[in-house]
Amino acid sequence: MIKARIVLVLGAGASVSYGLPTGYELNDIIRAEHIVDERDLPVLRADPHEFRKFRETLDQAGRTSVDAFLEGQPEFVDIGKLAIALALLPRERMHALFGDWAQRRLGHMGDTSKEKGGHWYELMFNMLMAGRKFEDIDVANLSVVT
Numbered sequence: 001m002i003k004a005r006i007v008l009v010l011g012a013g014a015s016v017s018y019g020l021p022t023g024y025e026l027n028d029i030i031r032a033e034h035i036v037d038e039r040d041l042p043v044l045r046a047d048p049h050e051f052r053k054f055r056e057t058l059d060q061a062g063r064t065s066v067d068a069f070l071e072g073q074p075e076f077v078d079i080g081k082l083a084i085a086l087a088l089l090p091r092e093r094m095h096a097l098f099g100d101w102a103q104r105r106l107g108h109m110g111d112t113s114k115e116k117g118g119h120w121y122e123l124m125f126n127m128l129m130a131g132r133k134f135e136d137i138d139v140a141n142l143s144v145v146t
Helices: 012-018 023-032 038-044 048-061 066-072 074-091 094-098 101-106 120-129
Strands: 006-009 142-145
Touching (some): 012 023, 012 120, 023 048, 023 066, 023 074, 038 048, 048 066, 048 074, 066 074
Parallel strands (some): 006 142
16 A cells, blocks of 8 residues: 555656657647648547647747747647657557567566666556555555556
8 A cells, every 4th residue: 555645747758668758859749740631630629720820830930849839838738749649659559568578577677778678657556566466455545647
């Protein structure tokens, strides 16, 4: 049981070993890649003109992350969140989280690099589970902000 209140604040880098981009890379993806066909934007309740203006403004802003850009540009928050989702969704893979467990075990448990197979989410889960059944884990005092 976790007795003290614990908050884990995770940046984009926390998920790099799972195939997701850093904040800097996400910025580049949104600015440079074709993440959506603009004809599909109305279905997503987004205005293609607003989406183009967001990407152009982001491209010229010189910010290192989309989050930093959105902090100073509140008019783009909704379209910015959509762009982030459109950039990340194709990169999310269940296999990255729950795939080849045996292969990761050959790596170093504390090593979070993709090359050596370590995955810190698995390490944290195993630390929480140590000597307990899943239903006995009380994480009411654990919060994770990503």
